[in-house]
Amino acid sequence: MSTIDLDEIIKALAHPVRRDILNWLKDPATEFPDQEHSTDFGVCCGQIDQRCGLSQSTVSAHLATLHRAGLIRSQKVGQWHFYKRNEETIQAFLDTLGKEL
Amino acid sequence: MSTIDLDEIIKALAHPVRRDILNWLKDPATEFPDQEHSTDFGVCCGQIDQRCGLSQSTVSAHLATLHRAGLIRSQKVGQWHFYKRNEETIQAFLDTLGKEL
Numbered sequence: 001m002s003t004i005d006l007d008e009i010i011k012a013l014a015h016p017v018r019r020d021i022l023n024w025l026k027d028p029a030t031e032f033p034d035q036e037h038s039t040d041f042g043v044c045c046g047q048i049d050q051r052c053g054l055s056q057s058t059v060s061a062h063l064a065t066l067h068r069a070g071l072i073r074s075q076k077v078g079q080w081h082f083y084k085r086n087e088e089t090i091q092a093f094l095d096t097l098g099k100e101l
Numbered sequence: 102m103s104t105i106d107l108d109e110i111i112k113a114l115a116h117p118v119r120r121d122i123l124n125w126l127k128d129p130a131t132e133f134p135d136q137e138h139s140t141d142f143g144v145c146c147g148q149i150d151q152r153c154g155l156s157q158s159t160v161s162a163h164l165a166t167l168h169r170a171g172l173i174r175s176q177k178v179g180q181w182h183f184y185k186r187n188e189e190t191i192q193a194f195l196d197t198l199g200k201e202l
Binding site: 006007011014016019022023090093094097098100101 | 107108111112114115117120123124194195198199201202
């Protein structure tokens with residue numbers, strides 16, 4: 001993602017659960033201690049479902065929104081999807097917002 | 102407003118017209134050269150309506166959203182309402198978001 005979509009990102013951040021997910025992904029080992037896989041690939045969607053305490057489909061929609069906005073990256077390993085923060089986009093967003101506001 | 106409401110502010114910023122208004126209010130003299138009153142009080146709502154090119158009621162709703170979020174201040178002078186940016190809240194929001202994200 002070379003340019004950021006400010007609109008898409010602000011909308012993605014407008015839900016507190018999505019901000020929580022981004023926050024938890026800062027420190028996967030502490031926030032998701034039950035994950036059996038290494039957190040090198042990121043955090044498995046099942047772990048995020050559990051941490052949110054919401055249905056799989058709801059969390060899946062939140063993750064899709066974050067992913068579409070470029071705030072997280074996903075990687076499929078075997079049958080699992082793993083998610084990480086996209087620090088470049090997050091930083092570019094903060095920089096842009098700081099200038100625009 | 103001593104503490105900022107992150108949720109309310111992000112929702113207020115989620116509409117490009119509201120971000121435009123905040124932006125124009127950075128430089129009232131340049132952005133609203135037709136205003137007859139001094140811009141010391143801020144910018145008159147009628148000027149903002151014109152600049153947006155939207156109906157008075159639509160702009161009024163946008164201004165109310167920005168005001169509720171604490172991003173702008175309003176002042177009634179005579180029969181007119183004037184609006185200014187609330188720089189303290191804007192800065193506090195950027196600081197909080199930078200830490201939270």
